[in-house]
Amino acid sequence: MVITPDIEEALALLYTGQVNVAVKAEELDLPLELLKAILDKYIARNPISPDGWDADIELSWPYAA
Numbered sequence: 001m002v003i004t005p006d007i008e009e010a011l012a013l014l015y016t017g018q019v020n021v022a023v024k025a026e027e028l029d030l031p032l033e034l035l036k037a038i039l040d041k042y043i044a045r046n047p048i049s050p051d052g053w054d055a056d057i058e059l060s061w062p063y064a065a
Contacts, residue, residue, distance in 0.1 A: 001038070010035075011042045 003011075010028060013019045025035040 001034075003038070007038065011039060014039050015042060015046065 006028060007030075010019070010024045014021055014024060021035060021039065022032055025032045028035065
């Protein structure tokens with residue numbers, strides 16, 4: 001499968017937890033299982049560093065509620 005710019009953008013958003021996988025699969029007109037498999041490969045290629053959260057300054061639940 002060819003990874004289009006739309007899919008690449010979706011993977012970046014999914015990787016950071018900004019969107020739901022099922023919703024994004026529907027938006028991209030992809031089967032959910034296919035997007036999950038692509039995301040698994042993306043995550044394996046881009047592991048989170050142990051200190052990756054140090055630069056995270058966005059508030060999250062429950063603080064942003």
